[in-house]
Amino acid sequence: MENKQIIFTGGGTAGHVMVNIAIIPEFIKEGWTVDYIGSKNGIERELISSLDGVKYHPISTGKLRRYFSKENFKDPFKVLKGTFQAYRIIGKKKPAVIFSKGGFVSVPVLVAARMRGVPAVIHESDYTPGLANKLAIPFAKKVLATFPETMDYLPEQKAEYIGAVVREELFTGSRKKGYEITGLNAEKNVLLIMGGSAGSKRINEAIREGLDRLLNDFHIIHICGKDNYDSSYEREGYIQYEYVKDELKDLLAITDLVCSRAGSNAIFEFLALHKPMLLIPLSLQASRGDQIVNAQSFEKQGYAHIIEEESLTTDSLHQALVQLKKDKIEIKEKMNQYKSSEAKEQVIQSIIDQVSK
Known part of the structure; x- marks a missing residue:
C-alpha cells in the first residue's frame, strides 16, 4: 500500500473522540501519517493534542439544532466555511481514507471528502444515528454500527454491525x-x-x-x-x-x-x-x-x-x-456472558478495505 495517509474526524463530546483515540495508535504503529480535523474549541482538540504524531487541523463548524435559535441563521455559513477549509486540508494532505466518529464537525469533512473523491468510513455509536451522522452518511462509503439494532436505521448496502470499540x-x-x-x-x-x-x-x-x-x-x-x-x-x-x-x-x-x-x-x-x-x-x-x-x-x-x-x-x-x-x-x-468482540480490529480492517477498492 503506497499511500498510508489517513485523516480522522469527530468531536463535540468525549464520546465522539474515544474510539479515534483507541485506534489512532494502531495506524501510527503501522507507519501511517495521521492528521485530525476537529473544531477550534471542542474537547477533541484537547484530547487529541495528547497523542504523539498527530497533526490537528481546526475548522469552522456550526451546531445543527432541532430547536429555534438565532444561531441557526449563522450556522449554515459556518458549515460552508468549514467545508472549504476541510476541502483545502484534504487536498493538501491527500489521504487514502477518512474515518469519522460523528459530531457536528464531521459533516463538512465528509462533504469535502466526497468532493475530493476520498473514501470515508463512519462509526455510529448510538442505537439510532445522530443528526450529524444522518447528514454525513450519504457521503460515506461505509457505516459501522455498535448496536445490532442500529442496522435497521442504516442503508443496507453500506452498513455493517461491528460492535463497540473499547480502549484497551x-x-x-x-x-x-x-x-x-x-x-x-x-x-x-x-x-x-x-x-x-x-x-x-x-x-x-x-x-x-x-x-x-x-x-x-x-x-x-x-x-x-x-x-x-x-x-x-x-x-x-x-x-x-x-x-x-x-x-x-x-x-x-x-x-x-x-x-x-x-x-x-x-x-x-x-x-x-x-x-x-x-x-x-x-x-x-x-x-x-x-x-x-x-x-x-x-x-x-x-x-x-x-x-x-x-x-x-x-x-x-x-x-x-x-x-x-x-x-x-x-x-x-x-x-x-457478554464477550468483548474484536471490534477494534474489524474497524481498522474496514478502513483499510476502503483504500484497496
Missing part, C-alpha cells in the same frame, strides 16, 4: 494505584459517578444533596465536569474530579458500581469491564432521545438499572443505588 488501556488499571490516588479502601463499595465530559448539573445536585446518606453505603468518586468542583462538599470517602484522563483506568479498577449518563461509548466500556450501572439518560427535553434507547437496551439485557431524569431526586437516587448494590452479583453474572 482501561483493562490495565491497578487497584493498588487506584486506592493510593484516592485514599479510599475496600471497606465499602466504591461508586463512580460520571455525568459525561461536560458533567451533569442534575446528577451533581442529587449526589451532593444526599451525600451524607450515600456515604453510609458507599465510597464515592465523583467526576463532576469542568468548573463543577465544589470544595464545600469535601468529606472523607468522597473524592471529586473535574475530569479524569490517565488515572481513569486505576479508578475503574477499584470501582464496584457506576452511576452515569447513557452515552454509548461509556456504557459499553463499563459493560466490558463488568461494572453494574445505574443509568440516568439525558431527557427528551435536552437531547434527541438517543441515551434513553441506549439505556433501555442495556436494562433489557440485564446490565443496568435506569432512573429517568424527570424522576431524579435525592431519595430516588439513594434507593436506586442501594438496589443496584443488592443486585450487583446478578448483574455481573449477566455481564460475564
